Every structure is written in C-alpha cells, then in structure tokens.
Amino acid sequence: MYLRQDLVLLMLLSSAVASFIRIPLRKVPGKTGTLRILRSWRTLEIPLPKNGPILVPLSNYLNAQYYGEIGLGTPPQNFSVIFDTGSSNFWVPSRRCNFFSLGCWFHRRYDPKASSSFQPNGTQFSIQYGTGRLDGILSEDVLTIGGIEGVPLVFGEALWEPSLAFALAHFDGILGLGFPALAVAGVQTPLDTLLALGLLDQPIFSFYLNRDPEAVSGGEVILGGSDPAHYVPPLTFLPVTRPAYWQIHMDRVIVGDSLTLCPTGCAAILDTGTSLITGPSKEIGALNKLLGGFPLLAGEYLIPCDRLSDLPTISFLLGGVWFNLTAQDYVLQLASGRTRLCLSGFLALDVPPPAGPFWILGDVFLGPHVAVFDRGAARVGLARARGTPPHPIPSPPPPRGP
Incomplete structure (x- = not known):
C-alpha cells in the first residue's frame, strides 16, 4: 500500500x-x-x-x-x-x-x-x-x-x-x-x-x-497483548485448527449430568461478532428441550423465567480444561414493560460442508471468560474473567447423543 x-x-x-x-x-x-x-443482533457477523x-x-x-x-x-x-x-x-x-x-x-x-x-x-x-x-x-x-x-x-x-x-x-x-x-x-x-x-x-x-x-x-479490547488483571490465571491455550476463522477443536459439551453433546469432538469458532452460542440444530434442539425451552422462529428458544434457578451448568471441554456456564451466563433476560423475557443463549444453526459443521462460541461464552488471540503462534488462550464466580468442575456423564 x-x-x-x-x-x-x-x-x-x-x-x-x-x-x-x-x-x-x-x-x-x-x-x-x-x-x-433480538433478531437484529442474535445472528452471525x-x-x-x-x-x-x-x-x-x-x-x-x-x-x-x-x-x-x-x-x-x-x-x-x-x-x-x-x-x-x-x-x-x-x-x-x-x-x-x-x-x-x-x-x-x-x-x-x-x-x-x-x-x-x-x-x-x-x-x-x-x-x-x-x-x-x-x-x-x-x-x-x-x-x-x-x-x-x-x-x-x-x-x-x-x-x-x-x-x-x-x-x-x-x-x-x-x-x-x-x-x-x-x-x-x-x-x-x-x-x-x-x-x-x-x-x-x-x-x-x-x-x-x-x-x-x-x-x-462494557469491557475492552487490547491490541498487542493482554492484561492479567482481567482474568484468573493460568490461560489455557488451544491451537487454531483452521487459520481463517479462529477455529479450535472442542472435546465435548455436557449439560448437567444427563446430556452429552459433541461426544467425539467437533470444530468450534471463537467469534466476538456473534452474540449467542450456535451449534447443529439436532444438538441445540436437545439442549433447549432439556432446559424446558420452546422454539421461536429462526432457531431461537424462550426459557420459562421461573425455571432459571433449576437450570443445569453447561460445560465445555477445551484443551482438557472445563469451561462452565451457569444459567446466569447463558440465559439472556430482557424486560418489556412489566413483561420479562428469558431467551436461551443457544441458537440452532447448521453450517454445511465444506466450511461446517461447527459450533460458534459467541459472546454468551466469551463474556464470562477472557480470550487472548495469538496470531503469531496461531493459538487462543482462555481463562475465567475476574469478577465472575468460579464454577465447580463437572463430573462427565457417560457419552450420550441428543
């Protein structure tokens, strides 16, 4: 130039x-x-x-x-x-x-x-x-x-x-x-x-x-490094498997003690331009059904707000480390007058080959964590963000499909 x-x-x-x-x-x-x-921002960028x-x-x-x-x-x-x-x-x-x-x-x-x-x-x-x-x-x-x-x-x-x-x-x-x-x-x-x-x-x-x-x-972006004051060390580093998106390998996802998704491993993309977490419609449908959600248009699900305290922890195994989300993390609560709406943070989206299939870990996942993107080493580091409560490490259930 x-x-x-x-x-x-x-x-x-x-x-x-x-x-x-x-x-x-x-x-x-x-x-x-x-x-x-909601439909103006929940889909992909x-x-x-x-x-x-x-x-x-x-x-x-x-x-x-x-x-x-x-x-x-x-x-x-x-x-x-x-x-x-x-x-x-x-x-x-x-x-x-x-x-x-x-x-x-x-x-x-x-x-x-x-x-x-x-x-x-x-x-x-x-x-x-x-x-x-x-x-x-x-x-x-x-x-x-x-x-x-x-x-x-x-x-x-x-x-x-x-x-x-x-x-x-x-x-x-x-x-x-x-x-x-x-x-x-x-x-x-x-x-x-x-x-x-x-x-x-x-x-x-x-x-x-x-x-x-x-x-x-609302947080911050740091170009050229990271600030350890924002996260609880250590960082867990994951290699980028496809240097186009920030794509990594996800070992599996478990929902409480009763459902295993991505049981044999799958691709996932860390994307700050996507609001929710997306995944294959069959698996996301099973997840939202377990949460008691009912489908809206375009792959979205509403969750009964009175069920939030009973919802399970959802855990992602990445690089041998569990990254856990509670209902407070993965349910978006919105108010319209006296009406309260609870939207599932999991959206059904099927990405066909050759680009897909893959999961997209958007802001619902990235919010409770700090992500460090290392272009030089083609890897991503993840750690729990400071100020977010730690969650117990789950005991994985036997692998089960949706």
Missing part, C-alpha cells in the same frame, strides 16, 4: 508517545427489549467462506453488542465499530451510500470530502454475512484507534446495506480481526497493517467483555 511520507511521519510520532494502547468498550444503558430487536498494546473500550448493548470508538480521516470522523474475530475487513457506512440503504441512513457515515487525507481507490467489494450482504467500494485514509493517530490503511465504504439487522444495529461498522484468508478483495487486515507499521510489539490481541448490564464499562 502506498504511504504518503507525512502520514508515516505522523504515525511514527504517535508510536513514540504511546506505550500501551487500549480500546475501551462503552456501556450503553439497556433499553426495552423486543423479539424484533461471520462472512461465509514497537509499542505496547492498543486498547479500545467497548460498549455493551443488552449483553449482545459490544463496540468501541475509532476515528477515520483528517480531522477524524468518529464511528462505533464491532471488533469482530469472525471477519477480516474494516468498513463503515458511506456518505455516498444508496438512498434506499437503511443501514446507512440510521448511522454515522464517512464523508471523503471532509477528510484532507482521503485517497480514492474505487475497487468494488462485497461481503456475505450471516445477517445479509454488504456492498461498497474500497478507499484509503488514516485511522485513529486507542489514541494512535495517522495509521494509513485501506477500508470499505459501505454503499448498500440491505439487511434490516444493520439498520437496527447499535454500531456503525465492523473492524475484522480474523485471519488474512477471510479478507475480501485481498485487503490487508487492520491487525496486519498495525503490525507492518511497527505499532504493535506482538501479533496478539485480547477481549474482556463485561456482562454486568448495570456496569458503566
């Missing part, structure tokens, strides 16, 4: 000042929830096939959308973006978007005419997400992230966002943190850009997601 000399100088000056770059995740006060809103860390604070909407602020252009135009490990491109809505693109009109839009550092590119791109398609053109400008300014990169201006999910989303765009293999149009990923410019000491980033809906902070 062509770098203007003045931009490189600005970037180097910025890197000489900052020693640790954090991106806080802002917390947005929870609003009244409806099933229509996955495309179908020498300084210290940069920290980005995250916001949390209903424990389902975590996003942080970045700037684009000179002077910076601010946007809220999902930091998504399930994709690898960076895009924001464009001032030049299609008139009928609702996702553009309900969000902040990038204006190339308002940026003195804008450089045209014009290459067309298209991304197919689980929630719909996105079309646009590539452009070049400078990124402001976690206090670092003047980072030149190629990004997408979204011109057409036909999906209702994007229109209802509480974020403007997406900043992908997947592997280069997922990048559409061969664009250098944001992480690789930061590494190539020498802004990160290590090809590592980490997520801490605050699941307390009353907390002011």
Whole structure:
C-alpha cells in the first residue's frame, strides 16, 4: 500500500508517545427489549467462506453488542465499530451510500470530502454475512484507534446495506480481526497493517467483555497483548485448527449430568461478532428441550423465567480444561414493560460442508471468560474473567447423543 511520507511521519510520532494502547468498550444503558430487536443482533457477523498494546473500550448493548470508538480521516470522523474475530475487513457506512440503504441512513457515515487525507481507490467489494450482504467500494485514509493517530490503511465504504439487522444495529461498522484468508478483495487486515507499521510489539490481541448490564464499562479490547488483571490465571491455550476463522477443536459439551453433546469432538469458532452460542440444530434442539425451552422462529428458544434457578451448568471441554456456564451466563433476560423475557443463549444453526459443521462460541461464552488471540503462534488462550464466580468442575456423564 502506498504511504504518503507525512502520514508515516505522523504515525511514527504517535508510536513514540504511546506505550500501551487500549480500546475501551462503552456501556450503553439497556433499553426495552423486543423479539424484533433480538433478531437484529442474535445472528452471525461471520462472512461465509514497537509499542505496547492498543486498547479500545467497548460498549455493551443488552449483553449482545459490544463496540468501541475509532476515528477515520483528517480531522477524524468518529464511528462505533464491532471488533469482530469472525471477519477480516474494516468498513463503515458511506456518505455516498444508496438512498434506499437503511443501514446507512440510521448511522454515522464517512464523508471523503471532509477528510484532507482521503485517497480514492474505487475497487468494488462485497461481503456475505450471516445477517445479509454488504456492498461498497474500497478507499484509503488514516485511522485513529486507542489514541494512535495517522495509521494509513485501506477500508470499505459501505454503499448498500440491505439487511434490516444493520439498520437496527447499535454500531456503525465492523473492524475484522480474523485471519488474512477471510479478507475480501485481498485487503490487508487492520491487525496486519498495525503490525507492518511497527505499532504493535506482538501479533496478539485480547477481549474482556463485561456482562454486568448495570456496569458503566462494557469491557475492552487490547491490541498487542493482554492484561492479567482481567482474568484468573493460568490461560489455557488451544491451537487454531483452521487459520481463517479462529477455529479450535472442542472435546465435548455436557449439560448437567444427563446430556452429552459433541461426544467425539467437533470444530468450534471463537467469534466476538456473534452474540449467542450456535451449534447443529439436532444438538441445540436437545439442549433447549432439556432446559424446558420452546422454539421461536429462526432457531431461537424462550426459557420459562421461573425455571432459571433449576437450570443445569453447561460445560465445555477445551484443551482438557472445563469451561462452565451457569444459567446466569447463558440465559439472556430482557424486560418489556412489566413483561420479562428469558431467551436461551443457544441458537440452532447448521453450517454445511465444506466450511461446517461447527459450533460458534459467541459472546454468551466469551463474556464470562477472557480470550487472548495469538496470531503469531496461531493459538487462543482462555481463562475465567475476574469478577465472575468460579464454577465447580463437572463430573462427565457417560457419552450420550441428543
């Protein structure tokens, strides 16, 4: 990528000042929830096939959308973006978007005419997400992230966002943190850009997601490292089995003492852009039936709220270590006036070969844990987040199918 000399100088000056770059995740006060809103965020944000860390604070909407602020252009135009490990491109809505693109009109839009550092590119791109398609053109400008300014990169201006999910989303765009293999149009990923410019000491980033809906902070993303203050050591490291998504091997899943899923092992993806945990419909159906859930449309299940205290612990065996979720972790509780709704955090989703089948461990799983993504070693480290109560190690039942 062509770098203007003045931009490189600005970037180097910025890197000489900052020693640790954090991106806080802002917390947005929870609003009244409806099933229509739930369907706007529960599905995938996955495309179908020498300084210290940069920290980005995250916001949390209903424990389902975590996003942080970045700037684009000179002077910076601010946007809220999902930091998504399930994709690898960076895009924001464009001032030049299609008139009928609702996702553009309900969000902040990038204006190339308002940026003195804008450089045209014009290459067309298209991304197919689980929630719909996105079309646009590539452009070049400078990124402001976690206090670092003047980072030149190629990004997408979204011109057409036909999906209702994007229109209802509480974020403007997406900043992908997947592997280069997922990048559409061969664009250098944001992480690789930061590494190539020498802004990160290590090809590592980490997520801490605050699941307390009353907390002011939604957590943070750290680009370039991790903060041990966020988790209870040690980290359990798992090798990436497919360097596109952050895909790992999951040994099995047990539900209380009566049901075993993924009994002989299966693939799983750690995805910060997916709100819930998804799995094959047959297994997720058996799990939700055991929980007393009843199906809604599109693979969702409602759980009777008066059953929460009786629901079992659900445990995931990863790298020989049990990672456990209680009902407080895996049931999303929402209020609409005097009505209280309890939504299962497990969504039925069948991903066909050759990409699938696989489970997706989204924010319902990642929230109680801290995840450290190590691109250099192609591995992921997991540990219980501080402030979340430890759960007893389960005694595995005999393997049983759904």
